[in-house]
Amino acid sequence: MIVRARYVWVCTNRRPDGHPRGSCAEKGAEGLLTQLKTRVAAEGLAKEIRVMASGCIDTCEEGCSVAIFPDGTLVGKVTEADVAPLVEALKVARGVADAAHFADRVIALPEPSGEGA
Ligand code: FES
Numbered sequence: 001m002i003v004r005a006r007y008v009w010v011c012t013n014r015r016p017d018g019h020p021r022g023s024c025a026e027k028g029a030e031g032l033l034t035q036l037k038t039r040v041a042a043e044g045l046a047k048e049i050r051v052m053a054s055g056c057i058d059t060c061e062e063g064c065s066v067a068i069f070p071d072g073t074l075v076g077k078v079t080e081a082d083v084a085p086l087v088e089a090l091k092v093a094r095g096v097a098d099a100a101h102f103a104d105r106v107i108a109l110p111e112p113s114g115e116g117a
Pocket of ligand 1: 011012013014022023024025055056057058059060061063064065
């Protein structure tokens with residue numbers, strides 16, 4: 001079993017054209033996923049950072065949405081132009097949440113309560 005320091009889910013959900021919520025795919029998520037995977041591999045980080053596609057994270061209006069664990073960071077409006085600073089920030093724990101580059105796009109998550117929803 002391989003355990004990485006960081007797991008990165010890029011929502012690539014696609015809804016039909018004209019859907020009121022839109023979708024990350026229509027905002028370029030598939031290209032973002034490819035570019036992010038390519039950059040992680042090119043920097044020799046594939047054993048540290050695992051980049052994967054995900055279904056809808058339910059922050060569609062903020063897409064492209066990217067979730068990072070175990071950091072517990074959710075960031076929105078990510079584009080291919082963010083790939084380099086995203087990979088740089090992924091090199092350290094909570095790097096994306098702390099990066100000035102993403103400061104206005106980090107989506108606040110509730111603190112874990114230990115209780116079921
Ligand atoms: S479609 Fe990506 S978060 Fe919903």
